[in-house]
Amino acid sequence: FPFEVNDEYWERPDPDMMFRQPTGKPSKIAAFNLVLRLTRITGRALRTIYVMSRWRYGYSAYSRWEPLVVADLGSALNKWVDSVPEFLRWDPNREDLTLFNQSAVMYSHYYSVRILIQVRNGTRL
Template sequence: MKNLPVECDDEYWIHEDPQLAFKQPPGKPSTVAYFNCSIRLNQILAFALRTIYSINKSKVLLGFVGQQWEQHIVAELDSALNKWIDSVPDHLRWDPNKEDGVFFNQSASLYATYYHLQGLVHRPFIPSPHKPSPLSFPSLAICTNAARSCIHVLDVQYRRCDDPIYTNQFQQFSHVALFASGIALLLSIWGGQHSGVSIVPAREMADVHKAMKMLKALERRWHTAGKMW
């Protein structure tokens, strides 16, 4: 994407040496990198919503019909997500033990969004006994792994925050990602029993309970989180 903000923190915009103005010091990561990563990830989300989640009439008008089209779009979205995760700068790569609090929370937000979006792309293609998936992708397994990873990232962030409700550290989108991830794990327990996929119900339910615990905590600020609990 062109015209993204320059990755230079506010305090380095002005410098007594004009040659150094608007230049981030070498070896000092910029907090703006998170914003740019988030913008690129939301571009992928927008494309998914315009294609996979558009209403049937719009799909017909735009020529988005047929099994081959769905296979192509999902493959394209998967490729975009893979390129995005490879482009994340080192200081924002997920590390549950990251010491810098700002970069830790930025990383948690990005990775939770990434896993949530990965599940969003494959969720419509989870097979059922009466509706097999038209795609060759293992959508159930992908959604299950993405949901589990999303909950694990947010659980680490939740446990590291002194008060995740009254700070900006626990992002407001979290309750949507937590709810979707919890539902995906419940579906995997049910779907795995019918599809032959190897599922450990006790492990999946432990993660569902983690998601429910965080939703309950978030209810203090976001009423919708309580509705999702």
């Protein structure tokens, strides 16, 4: 994943401060990295619960491992949402438009993945 350091902090006069995001200053790339992590979870869901060739393994085996996979994916989503930094958590009153938009896109993707997993499994949200 890319470094969560804004471009203006890559090259600095003090070599010890190069590639360091100042404390309290939100990184513009943090949301991108979080979406990449969500994309990995989406890929796992598509490769497991949406697998096209499950008929090869027999439906009896599939019915045994599907709840375990769904639980694992749900756990991964819970860990993901817990890892979201405060400055990117959803806040409809956020004044910084960049962070507002990043948060909106990120949480839209999060809920679409949550729905993707739960609808396929037939469980309630």
